[in-house]
Amino acid sequence: MENNEYMETESRIISVLKSVYDPEIPVNIYDLGLIYEISMDEDKVANITMTLTAPNCPMADMIVEEVKYKVAGTKGVKDCNLELTFDPPWDRDMMTDEAKLELGFL
DSSP states (O other), X not given: OOHHHHHHHHHHHHHHHTXXXXXXXXXXXXXXXXXXXXXXXXXXXXXXXXXXXXXXXXXXXXXXHXXXXXXXXXXXXXXXXXXXXXXXXXXXXGSOHHHHHHTTOO
16 A cells, blocks of 8 residues: 555544544544554555553443444445554543543643
């Protein structure tokens, strides 16, 4: 995949990730800092490494499935492999300033 095409696809993936929300938090998972890594392989498979706000998140399965479904359906992506990790653990310092402002942390 050419660098320009990769960057356009990654930008589309980020836009899609910004449409996924934890139902208990009014901020998208990207701005919450739950996405640790996005990469694409030569077969146009997106590889996402992400976490959750807590290991026992009751919405975990729903959020993971929504991410996989939406990213796999993104233009330029054939499939999505998602790895869920809790290392490093999430904390609110990982949020964007916009998310912190939305949640009243700034």
